[in-house]
Amino acid sequence: MIHQYKLNGYNIVLDVFSGAVHSVDDLAYDIIELFESCSEEDIVGQMLEKYAGDPEVTRDEILDCISDIKELKAEGQLFTEDCYESYACDFKNNSRAVKALCLHVAHTCNLSCDYCFAAQGKYHGERALMSLEVGKQALDFLIANSGNQQNLEVDFFGGEPLMNWDVCKQLVAYGRSREAETGKKFRFTLTTNGLLVDDDVIEFANREMNNVVMSLDGRREINDHLRKTVTGKGSYEIIVPKFQKFAKTRGDKEYYIRGTFTHQNVEFTKDIFHMADLGFTELSMEPVVCAPDDPYALTEEDLPILFEQYEILAKEMLKRDKEGRGFTFYHYMIDLEGGPCIYKRISGCGSGTEYLAVTPWGELYPCHQFVGDEKYSMGNVWDGIKNIELRDKFKQCNAYARPSCRDCWAKLYCSGGCAANAYHSTGSITGIYEYGCELFKKRMECAIMIKVAESGI
Amino acid sequence: MKRIKTLDLNKTLKTGGCGECQTSCSG
Numbered sequence: 001m002i003h004q005y006k007l008n009g010y011n012i013v014l015d016v017f018s019g020a021v022h023s024v025d026d027l028a029y030d031i032i033e034l035f036e037s038c039s040e041e042d043i044v045g046q047m048l049e050k051y052a053g054d055p056e057v058t059r060d061e062i063l064d065c066i067s068d069i070k071e072l073k074a075e076g077q078l079f080t081e082d083c084y085e086s087y088a089c090d091f092k093n094n095s096r097a098v099k100a101l102c103l104h105v106a107h108t109c110n111l112s113c114d115y116c117f118a119a120q121g122k123y124h125g126e127r128a129l130m131s132l133e134v135g136k137q138a139l140d141f142l143i144a145n146s147g148n149q150q151n152l153e154v155d156f157f158g159g160e161p162l163m164n165w166d167v168c169k170q171l172v173a174y175g176r177s178r179e180a181e182t183g184k185k186f187r188f189t190l191t192t193n194g195l196l197v198d199d200d201v202i203e204f205a206n207r208e209m210n211n212v213v214m215s216l217d218g219r220r221e222i223n224d225h226l227r228k229t230v231t232g233k234g235s236y237e238i239i240v241p242k243f244q245k246f247a248k249t250r251g252d253k254e255y256y257i258r259g260t261f262t263h264q265n266v267e268f269t270k271d272i273f274h275m276a277d278l279g280f281t282e283l284s285m286e287p288v289v290c291a292p293d294d295p296y297a298l299t300e301e302d303l304p305i306l307f308e309q310y311e312i313l314a315k316e317m318l319k320r321d322k323e324g325r326g327f328t329f330y331h332y333m334i335d336l337e338g339g340p341c342i343y344k345r346i347s348g349c350g351s352g353t354e355y356l357a358v359t360p361w362g363e364l365y366p367c368h369q370f371v372g373d374e375k376y377s378m379g380n381v382w383d384g385i386k387n388i389e390l391r392d393k394f395k396q397c398n399a400y401a402r403p404s405c406r407d408c409w410a411k412l413y414c415s416g417g418c419a420a421n422a423y424h425s426t427g428s429i430t431g432i433y434e435y436g437c438e439l440f441k442k443r444m445e446c447a448i449m450i451k452v453a454e455s456g457i
Numbered sequence: 458m459k460r461i462k463t464l465d466l467n468k469t470l471k472t473g474g475c476g477e478c479q480t481s482c483s484g
Contacts, residue, residue, distance in 0.1 A: 013461075021464045028460040065460050076465060083467065100480040151477045187479070341473020342466045344481075355480045412466070418482075457462040 002079060003409030004032060007449045008315060014448060016409050017084070020077040021336055023452045027057055028065050035069055036079060084412075088346045088398040097147035100350070101138055102357040102368045105130040105167055106159035111193050111235060114226045115262060115288050115296055121159030123372035128360035129164045134381065135171040138358045141381040143182050155189045157357075157368055162196035172208045189213070191258075193227070194239035194246075202246050211254040214243045218259050218271020218285070225264065226296065240278060247280055256282035256330060262296035263288075266305045269313045276320070276327045284330035287439055289421055298435065307442050314446040318453050332447040334413075345399065348415030352378070352394025366394055369420030393429065394419065401430045410441045 001016040011029040013022040024032065027047065034043050044062050051057035072078040107128045109121025121127075142152055154175065156168045168190070175186040190205055191213040205212055216239060217223040224234025247255055257280045261268035268285050275283055287306070290297050298306070313329060320326050349355060352366030359371055362381040370376040379386035397419050399411040414437070419429040421436050 017466065019466045023462045023464055025460045068461050072461065072463070076467065077463065080467075084470075087470070097476065099476060149476055151479075153480055336464065340478060340481075341469035343469070343474035343476075344478060345466070349481050354476070452464055455464050457464055 001082065001407070001409060002032065004029060005445055007311070007445055008453065010449055010452050012445075012448060012452055013078070014409065015078050015080055016412060017080040017082050018076050019336070019339070019412070020072075021448055021452065022072075022078070023455075023457055027051065027062070028069070031062065031065050032069060032078070035066070040066060084342055084346055085400045087343065088400040097149050098142060098145040098354055098356060099149045099151065100153035100155070100355040101142050102155045102157045102355070103130065103135060103138060103161075103171070104158060104357060104359050104368070104371060105135065105156050105161045105164040105171075107360050108163055109158060109160045109193070110163060110195050110230065111160070112228055112230050112232075114228075115260060115290055115294070117289065117369060118159065119372070123359075125372055130167060130358075130360040132167050132170050134358075134360065134362045135167055136174050137362060137381045139171065139175050139178070141384065143178060143184055145384065146184065150183065150185055151187060152184050153187045153189065155191060157191050160193050160196070161190060162192055162201060165196070165201065169204060172204075176208075191215070193235065194242050195229070195235060197239070197242040197246055202249055205246075206249055206251060206253060209253065211256075212246065212250070213256060213258050214239075214246065216240070216243060216257050216259055216275065217261070218265070218268070219274045222265045222271055223259075226260075226262065244279055247282075254282070256284050256328075258330075259283075259285040260288050261285055263298050263302060264296050266298070266302045267309060268306075269309050269316065272313060272329070273316065276325075281327045282330075283327055287436070289424060289433075289436075300435075303435070303438060306439060310439075310442050310446050314450050318450060321454075331443040332450055334444075334447045334451065336448070336451050342412075345412045345415055347398050349418070351419050352391055352397070366390070367420055369424070397429060402432055404432060408437075410437075410444055413444050414440050 002013055003016060004013045011024045011026065013024055013032055030047060030050065031043055034046065043066060044059055047057060047062045048059065069078060107122050107125065112120050146152055161168055172188055179185060187210045188208055189211040190209045193215045217227055220236040223236045227235050229235060257275055259271055261271065265271060272283055272285050287298055288296060317326065317329060355367060357365040357368045357371050358381060364378040364380055364385065365371045365376050366378060378390055385391055397416055399416045401416050405411050405416065417433060417436060421433040422431040423429045425433040
């Protein structure tokens with residue numbers, strides 16, 4: 001299967017199942033489009049007719065191009081067949097290791113964001129902070145259930161995790177204390193709204209946290225419209241200076257600024273460029289996922305605007321990069337030469353199998369976006385996974401789980417999509433959140449185009 | 458004139474699958 005498209009003056013052909021990417025001229029683009037459905041003579045006839053005014057397009061030239069395409073096909077770089085389906089279920093079925101936990105150290109928050117999927121941090125339940133005892137048991141559970149995996153991940157999440165910062169620090173110390181005896185390596189990360197960031201947080205996180213996700217929605221009026229304190233005040237003025245200091249001091253450790261865009265700021269590139277102008281270089285801006293009748297829910301009418309925004313973003317990133325003031329965008333960070341192996345691509349994020357969320361009370365859920373929905377409770381950190389049937393359902397979530405994805409060119413990039421988004425939009429974890437698919441495909445086209453442009457070929 | 462300029466996942470069937478990469482997510 002191939003996917004071919006034109007963007008920003010480039011003719012791009014992606015060979016889906018090998019991952020090869022080709023930049024082609026107009027004639028090759030047209031021939032490739034006909035290659036699988038027309039005879040050689042048909043192609044020659046159609047091309048001579050289409051390019052009648054172009055002296056460079058001769059019969060020999062067309063046949064040469066067809067020959068090149070045949071060669072690429074023989075080399076497994078064009079029109080390659082899908083031979084991965086049988087591996088999709090086997091891979092997850094053969095692995096029972098857990099390698100990542102999302103620790104909900106605080107089911108409470110000092111912001112009250114209108115669009116929060118976690119219902120202002122409480123996840124539709126009681127306010128709570130995770131105790132050190134529950135946290136330590138969670139790390140013990142992770143170590144005990146990680147099989148041969150060496151690299152383990154723990155994300156401090158909420159609510160707002162800095163409202164339980166002392167426990168976070170003690171859990172990092174506990175994790176580190178168990179590394180030598182167990183042969184495991186912990187990768188700690190933090191997701192914060194920034195209100196409680198101070199020198200102690202910055203110093204500790206810069207030493208111990210491999211990545212820090214800082215939540216900011218862009219321009220002051222956009223951020224403060226939905227990201228308000230519990231007293232209704234905007235948060236921009238408080239958090240931006242803290243985030244700037246935090247980002248500047250990260251050194252060789254990662255961070256990124258994560259924003260959310262809604263129907264009220266569909267021209268979200270203005271917010272991305274604003275954050276870049278504030279000095280942030282690692283950026284992400286995500287579409288809100290909420291009930292369709294929410295006032296900020298994205299609409300079908302927004303889609304063409306969003307597509308255009310992703311293109312504007314890609315072109316501006318290329319421009320700024322040339323000017324020496326580039327920045328990264330989470331979804332455009334693809335690695336065409338390396339990138340994840342095929343097993344990773346077909347099996348997805350691992351929610352409900354290798355990745356679990358832990359509530360302040362030690363309950364296990366498939367991921368942070370299922371927490372609070374009792375149907376999705378999987379067990380606890382003392383007894384482990386009790387709901388085997390549910391875990392097996394999540395094992396079926398992969399790039400081949402949905403018949404309608406069979407002919408989709410993007411499935412080895414999306415891995416079948418987000419189970420939580422599918423569930424919240426269709427009621428099934430193997431449903432299809434079509435709006436998200438459309439945005440995802442557009443982002444991939446832009447990301448590949450950037451790579452073609454950067455290559456200079 | 459070269460009309461096709463090339464800028465193999467199959468090989469990773471043998472080399473990949475160790476699971477030591479980061480969890481990915483909203484990859």
